[in-house]
Structure formats: C-alpha cells, structure tokens
Amino acid sequence: MRRQKEWERRLGAAAAALTLGFLIASLGRSILSQQQSDFSIRWRSPIILQRLVAVEEVNHQLRSEVDQLRRKVEEYEKAQAEGKTLTRQLIQEVTRLRVLTGLTRLRGPGVFIRLEDAPTKGPVEQQESPLDQLGLVHDADLLWVVNELRGAGAEAIAINEQRVVGTTAIRCVGNLITVNGERVSSPYEVVAIGDSQKLMSALLMKGGIVEQLQRTGIRVLVTPRQDIIIPSLSVTPQIRFARPS
Amino acid sequence: MWLVLASLLLGLSLGFLAAPAEGFPLALQIYLGPSLLAATDAIVGGWRASLEGTYDTAVFVSGFFVNMLAAGLLAFVGDLLRMDLALAAVVAFGTRIFNNLAVVRRVYLQRWRQRVTSAG
Numbered sequence: 001m002r003r004q005k006e007w008e009r010r011l012g013a014a015a016a017a018l019t020l021g022f023l024i025a026s027l028g029r030s031i032l033s034q035q036q037s038d039f040s041i042r043w044r045s046p047i048i049l050q051r052l053v054a055v056e057e058v059n060h061q062l063r064s065e066v067d068q069l070r071r072k073v074e075e076y077e078k079a080q081a082e083g084k085t086l087t088r089q090l091i092q093e094v095t096r097l098r099v100l101t102g103l104t105r106l107r108g109p110g111v112f113i114r115l116e117d118a119p120t121k122g123p124v125e126q127q128e129s130p131l132d133q134l135g136l137v138h139d140a141d142l143l144w145v146v147n148e149l150r151g152a153g154a155e156a157i158a159i160n161e162q163r164v165v166g167t168t169a170i171r172c173v174g175n176l177i178t179v180n181g182e183r184v185s186s187p188y189e190v191v192a193i194g195d196s197q198k199l200m201s202a203l204l205m206k207g208g209i210v211e212q213l214q215r216t217g218i219r220v221l222v223t224p225r226q227d228i229i230i231p232s233l234s235v236t237p238q239i240r241f242a243r244p245s
Numbered sequence: 246m247w248l249v250l251a252s253l254l255l256g257l258s259l260g261f262l263a264a265p266a267e268g269f270p271l272a273l274q275i276y277l278g279p280s281l282l283a284a285t286d287a288i289v290g291g292w293r294a295s296l297e298g299t300y301d302t303a304v305f306v307s308g309f310f311v312n313m314l315a316a317g318l319l320a321f322v323g324d325l326l327r328m329d330l331a332l333a334a335v336v337a338f339g340t341r342i343f344n345n346l347a348v349v350r351r352v353y354l355q356r357w358r359q360r361v362t363s364a365g
Contacts, residue, residue: 005302008302012305013249013291014248014249014252015252016284016309017249018253018255018256019310020253020285021252021253021256021257021259021260022256022259022260022263023260023277023281023284024257026261026277030274
C-alpha cells in the first residue's frame with residue numbers, strides 16, 4: 001500500500017512536470033519568436049526605409065515625366081489645332097484663288113451688258129468703206145468693256161458664257177470674235193460680278209465707254225442685276241513654262 | 246526524482262517541437278498564461294501539502310489538470326465576453342501561490358531553526 005502510493009506519487013509528479021514543461025516551452029518559444037520578429041523588424045526598418053525613399057524618388061521622377069508627357073500631348077494637340085486652322089486657311093486661299101482663276105461657277109450681284117451690232121446695211125464682205133464697219137462690235141470693244149469692268153472692281157466676268165480670266169484672249173479671227181478660243185457672236189452678253197453701283201457708274205459715266213460705243217451705232221444695254229451666275233472656265237489653262245521662283 | 250526531471254525535459258522539448266516557428270497565435274498565448282499560472286499553483290500547493298504531510302496524489306493531479314483547463318477556459322470565455330476574466334484566475338492563483346509559498350517558507354525556516362538549535 002505504501003509502495004504503491006509512492007509510485008503513484010511519482011507518476012503524478014512526472015505528469016505534472018511533463019505538462020508544465022510543455023506549457024513553459026511553448027509559451028517561451030512563442031515569446032522568443034515574437035521578440036525575434038520584433039528584432040528583425042527593427043533591424044530591417046532602415047533598409048525598408050531606404051527602399052521607400054528610393055521608390056518615392058522614382059515615383060517623383062515618374063510623376064514629373066507624366067507632367068512632361070502631358071505637356072507634350074498638349075503641344076501636339078495645339079499643333080494639330082493649328083494644323084486644322086492652317087488647313088482651313090489653305091482651303092480658304094484655294095477657294096479665293098479658284099474664284100480669281102475662274103475654276104468655279106460663281107454667283108453674286110453685278111451688271112449685265114448687252115452689246116448688239118447695228119443692223120447691217122448688207123453682208124460684211126460687201127462693205128468696202130471702213131465707216132460701214134461702224135456699228136459692229138469688235139474684239140477691241142469687248143476688251144475695252146472688260147478692262148473698264150476690271151477697273152471698276154469686277155470680280156468675275158464672262159462673255160456669252162465664256163469666263164474671262166487672266167489667260168483669256170479676246171481676239172478677232174476673220175470677222176468672228178473668239179473668247180477662250182470659243183466663237184462668240186452678236187448679241188454679246190457681258191456679265192460681271194461686283195459692286196453693281198460702281199460698275200454701272202463706271203460704264204455709264206459721261207464720255208465713258210457706253211456713250212462712245214453707242215456713238216458708233218452699237219446698241220448697248222446696261223442693267224444692274226441682283227443675281228448673276230458666271231460659269232467656270234471651259235478650258236483649264238496649261239502651265240508648261242512658268243515655274244514659281 | 247530523476248523521473249520528474251526527465252519528464253520536465255521531455256515536456257520542454259515537446260513544447261519546443263510542437264510550437265510553430267513563428268510562435269503560437271497571440272490568442273492562444275492569452276490562454277497559455279493563466280494555464281501556466283494554474284500549473285504553478287498546483288505544484289506549489291503540492292509542495293506545501295507534501296511538507297505538511299497531507300499530500301494526496303489524486304488531489305494533486307486532478308487539481309493540476311482541472312485548474313489548468315479551467316484557467317484556460319476562463320481566459321477563453323473572457324475573450325468571448327470581451328472581459329479580462331483571465332485576471333480572475335491570475336488574482337486567485339497568484340494569491341494562493343503566495344500563500345502556499347509563505348507556508349512552505351515557514352516550514353523550511355522552522356526546520357532550519359530546529360536544526361540550528363539542536364546543533365547548538
């Protein structure tokens with residue numbers, strides 16, 4: 001009985017010691033590892049801080065790069081917008097040049113002039129006297145009219161649907177008049193777009209062209225018109241020799 | 246005596262092996278503390294009992310394990326209730342440890358004095 005109790009006592013103490021040891025060890029281990037991790041954090045923090053500083057620097061650089069790139073994009077956009085306005089300007093210029101060179105049909109206010117040969121006394125061939133040729137519209141007359149119109153600020157002129165531009169020749173071929181190489185005949189209808197008031201006064205001024213033409217017997221009719229349509233040039237002038245310099 | 250020491254070493258090594266490298270989670274440590282205190286209390290109590298001659302193995306072993314589990318459970322319940330119930334275990338076991346330790350100290354002191362007087 002006594003021996004058994006002694007054995008029992010030892011076993012109990014051993015069990016208690018085992019458990020106590022286990023508890024102490026696990027707790028100690030936990031505390032130790034915690035301290036270790038604390039230590040490692042303390043040890044690593046300067047390195048991590050350094051890295052943070054480096055990364056922040058890189059971040060700063062990248063941000064400034066972003067700013068630069070944004071500015072560049074802005075510049076490009078501005079350039080593009082400028083390009084657009086340039087294109088618009090070019091189109092406007094081209095349109096203006098087309099108007100001046102007669103490559104487009106035009107419409108606007110102006111004057112209408114009708115020149116008609118005086119009633120002939122006979123066939124032209126039978127008229128021997130130069131005086132008999134009075135009352136006929138000559139190429140020079142048309143040139144004169146065109147010149148007067150231009151002087152009065154006409155922007156576009158046409159004779160019998162033939163546009164008159166800088167390269168247009170108004171010539172007499174035999175007893176026919178050609179404009180742009182196309183034959184025109186009486187009655188000659190000259191239309192011009194411009195300030196109709198100005199054009200009218202230029203044509204009808206005292207001792208002016210209309211008066212002088214009428215004096216030769218040509219029938220002249222001049223009227224202002226609100227809406228005149230002038231066709232484009234029937235032929236496109238070739239440029240073979242002239243070069244911009 | 247050797248058996249006890251061997252058991253203690255075995256327990257220590259087992260605990261070291263069982264514990265994860267990064268340590269137990271903090272929540273488990275909260276339960277471990279009171280349990281350890283209860284175990285210590287039981288051992289001091291057993292010590293006193295053996296000195297007083299009232300030692301009972303069944304009482305010691307049952308007290309050791311039941312108190313340990315109870316302390317852990319108290320800490321767990323306290324955690325659930327968001328109250329530091331482990332403090333109750335700490336106070337109770339702490340007081341008892343000091344009481345028992347005082348008794349043990351007096352017993353040894355008595356014995357020493359007796360030895361000194363008998364020798365003198």
